[in-house]
Amino acid sequence: MMKRINREFDLPSYVANKLGERFKALEDEDRELRNQVSILQVENESLKERISDIENGGLGIRKVSDEDGGRIELAPSDEFVAQLTSDGVFKPIEPNVLKIGDDEAYLNDVVTANVTIASASSSKENIRELDPSMSDIKLPSPKIYERAEGRGGTEIGFIAEELPEFLRRGDGYDLKALVAILALKISRLEEELSKLKSE
Secondary structure, eight states, rough: OOEEEETTTTTTTTHHHHHHHHHHHHHHHHHHHHHHHHHHHHHHHHHHHHHHHHTTTSOOOOEEEEEEEEEEEEEEESSSSSEEESSSSSESSTTTTTOOOOOOSSOOOOOOOOOOOOOOGGGGSOOOOOOOOOGGGGOOOEEEESSSSTOOOEEEOGGGGGOOOOEETEEEHHHOOOHHHHHHHHHHHHHHHHHHHHH
């Protein structure tokens, strides 16, 4: 029996047919792999864009490293408002704009080794002495009470409504202003004591 020869491949026809089928299968696989590679490339570009968006603060957090050092910046809305520096300092991006807690949702306790109040004259305007008569302002007596919200517990402090209006901040009071008034009262008492000693 004479074998037929496929002129394209110069092989027996049955071998050429098998090769042709295999080539077609390989071409189909190649087309499918190219489609998958194309899909993966699109997904890769999408992931790169998403990573870039995240790195640039798309989730409200971005990592920054520049001449000011490394830090993480936080943006609960469209603008970044706070940062945590590589030195462990949590601070506002712009001075004097960050507030932690409010009248409805305040912190239970702040545990710290020190409290420093930024108070350089360069950050202030219209500086003037307190009116000496402010030392005559009657302060309410401190109270002991149990906090009705959150963790509760016994506390000692003032009732905001009993304090003079200029010391109040929302449902609380301005501790810095209270300390300043107490310092004024102590200074006045020291002056009076000094006068009594010299008589």
